[in-house]
Amino acid sequence: MSSGKPSLHTCLSPALLHLYDLRGCLVVIIDVLRATSTIATAIHNGASAVLPVATVPRCIELGQELGGITAGERDGKVAEGLSYGNSPFEYPESFIGGRLLVLTTTNGTKLLHMALDNGAQEIVTGAFVNLSSVCDHLVERNMPVVLGCAAWKDRVNMEDTLFAGAVIDRIGRHFHLNCDSSHFALNLYRQAEPDLFGFMQENQASHYNRLMGFGLEKDIRYCLSTDKANILPIFRNDRLVKA
Amino acid sequence: MSSGKPSLHTCLSPALLHLYDLRGCLVVIIDVLRATSTIATAIHNGASAVLPVATVPRCIELGQELGGITAGERDGKVAEGLSYGNSPFEYPESFIGGRLLVLTTTNGTKLLHMALDNGAQEIVTGAFVNLSSVCDHLVERNMPVVLGCAAWKDRVNMEDTLFAGAVIDRIGRHFHLNCDSSHFALNLYRQAEPDLFGFMQENQASHYNRLMGFGLEKDIRYCLSTDKANILPIFRNDRLVKA
Numbered sequence: 123m124s125s126g127k128p129s130l131h132t133c134l135s136p137a138l139l140h141l142y143d144l145r146g147c148l149v150v151i152i153d154v155l156r157a158t159s160t161i162a163t164a165i166h167n168g169a170s171a172v173l174p175v176a177t178v179p180r181c182i183e184l185g186q187e188l189g190g191i192t193a194g195e196r197d198g199k200v201a202e203g204l205s206y207g208n209s210p211f212e213y214p215e216s217f218i219g220g221r222l223l224v225l226t227t228t229n230g231t232k233l234l235h236m237a238l239d240n241g242a243q244e245i246v247t248g249a250f251v252n253l254s255s256v257c258d259h260l261v262e263r264n265m266p267v268v269l270g271c272a273a274w275k276d277r278v279n280m281e282d283t284l285f286a287g288a289v290i291d292r293i294g295r296h297f298h299l300n301c302d303s304s305h306f307a308l309n310l311y312r313q314a315e316p317d318l319f320g321f322m323q324e325n326q327a328s329h330y331n332r333l334m335g336f337g338l339e340k341d342i343r344y345c346l347s348t349d350k351a352n353i354l355p356i357f358r359n360d361r362l363v364k365a
Numbered sequence: 366m367s368s369g370k371p372s373l374h375t376c377l378s379p380a381l382l383h384l385y386d387l388r389g390c391l392v393v394i395i396d397v398l399r400a401t402s403t404i405a406t407a408i409h410n411g412a413s414a415v416l417p418v419a420t421v422p423r424c425i426e427l428g429q430e431l432g433g434i435t436a437g438e439r440d441g442k443v444a445e446g447l448s449y450g451n452s453p454f455e456y457p458e459s460f461i462g463g464r465l466l467v468l469t470t471t472n473g474t475k476l477l478h479m480a481l482d483n484g485a486q487e488i489v490t491g492a493f494v495n496l497s498s499v500c501d502h503l504v505e506r507n508m509p510v511v512l513g514c515a516a517w518k519d520r521v522n523m524e525d526t527l528f529a530g531a532v533i534d535r536i537g538r539h540f541h542l543n544c545d546s547s548h549f550a551l552n553l554y555r556q557a558e559p560d561l562f563g564f565m566q567e568n569q570a571s572h573y574n575r576l577m578g579f580g581l582e583k584d585i586r587y588c589l590s591t592d593k594a595n596i597l598p599i600f601r602n603d604r605l606v607k608a
Contacts, residue, residue: 134521138380141519276384278377280545302523305568309556310549325548 130267130297132286132304136233137276139240142268149242150256150289153230153272154281155329156208158249158355159345161225161362163210166252166351168219171361174231178203181226191218194226198336201226209341210251210351222361229272234357237270245357246365250285250318250346255354257292259365267297269307280310280327281346284318287311318346373510373540375529375547379476380519382483385511392485393499393532396473396515397492397524398572399451401598402588404468404605405495406453409594411462414604417474421446424469434461437469441579444469452584453494453594465604472515477600480513488600489608493528493561493589498597500535502608510540512550523553523570524589527561530554561589 133139152158161172175181178194178201185192185204193206200207208227225231230247237245244263248256260267269289271282287307290299294308314321319342322330333342344350355362376382395401404415418424421437421444428435428447436449443450451470468474473490480488486508491499503510512532514525530550533542537551557564562585565573576585587593598605 134377135381137384138378138519138521141380276381277544278381278546278549280548283545283549299569300571301520302526302568302571303521305523305570306521306526306549306553309568310552313552313556325545325552326542327548328543328545 127296127298128264128266130269130290130294130299130304131301132269132271132290132307134271134278134283134303135273135276136229136236139233139236139270144237144268145241146243147266147268148244148246148260148263149237149268149270150246150248151230151234151237151270151272152248152282152285153227154249154285154345155333156210156341156345157225157227157230157272158247159251160208160210160213161247161355162249162252162353163351164213164218164223165355165362165364166353167213167215169213169223170220171363172223172225172355173361174234175224175226176231176235178226181224185224188222188224190222190224192224209338210344211341229274233270233272247355247362248285248289250288250348251344251351252349252353253288254349255352257289259354260289261293261296274329279329280322280325281329283307284311284314319343322346370539370541371507371509373512373533373537373542373547374544375512375514375533375550377514377521377526377546378516378519379472379479382476382479382513387480387511388484389486390509390511391487391489391503391506392480392511392513393489393491394473394477394480394513394515395491395525395528396470397528397588398576399453399584399588400468400470400473400515401490402492402494403451403453403456404490404598405492405596406594407456407461407466408598408605408607409596410456410458412456412466413463414606415466415468415598416604417477418467418469419474419478421469424467428467431465431467433465433467435467452581453587454584472517476513476515490598490605491528491532493531493591494587494594495592495596496531497592498595500532502597503532504536504539517572522572523565523568524572526550527554527557562586565589
């Protein structure tokens, strides 16, 4: 049945991560709106690394210690004490080139640290803007994969699931898919694929509504576009660097 | 936005139930393959009640105490010490009419007790075989609803999600849907609806594979058919009875 292919699972929420044995696995952290889109963009535009941290105080502390740019939002605004936000448009090459970005996000950072604590062998981040790099890497590595959706406060969300579906649509044939969540994601993506933005709008995706309420349509459209920042962020030591 | 309609959420796994405030809610327990299909069938065929219990020893104990039929499976076989299994075909009117069924299942019973412990105001069970009864009741009650998928050992599954989608497809317009899981379920159902069995097969749904491996195609086909046992089991005191 598995015919020697490595397994691929989709974990729809951090609250389900304990169901998967991550040891020996490559885990893809997915937080499409907007953490992993911004991480790929910053590194694509020349950031030396992105250091993901869980809290605002830790972000400030590490920013000072390491001379990095501190960034992060809470409730749609730049968090107090930090200098920049979560938008990929804040990190053009002219600004971020050669610099370290210390970024605090809630859902994505939490999942990344959970994956580490649970023994993941390798961690990369994925978003539509670096879809091809992620897919190429997974096929090349040929090891068990868990696609980890960061979700929103543990609630399953549309855009992260769609990205998991996009990965499976491209490279699922190289893996043994034996979880229903992967089939969900794939089916959802195939329905949405002709117009991801329209699909999010039509289905009133919760995060779509939240960001549209902050006037961030441009960000959403960018985060749903393919290969605009097509590099692979990989987690080494305490930070994400270009693979 | 909500225009006074009650909310409807879909909880894809018991491991996500803590995200929902169940107080004042009507919770639909969904375990299509096969617990809630069998419960509806037994009550439709005249069982006086179904008493859901968590463990085999408790099932034996209550069966003796109350003079009920003891039933339940573990790993696809009638559990040691019990008399019958989980198949709806074991409970025709000639056998179950007027009798109490003490049923132990793993996923569905666990979720039902979790919903109770978390303050659900009303609990009913749903499956395709009683889809119309469930939908009519939800519209009539006009209160906040959580569609609770029993899943499989906390892993999201195809058939329970499809049933949630079927409910939303029929009566979603009477509710305020503000969770992405509900939109997933609805989209999945609309894709699958022309041929639920074929969809399960094509997507290699994990539970489909498990039951097919036990030679239970007939059960699966029955459990995916609509309104074959169209009554509403409602939880009162410690048991499910006809509403």
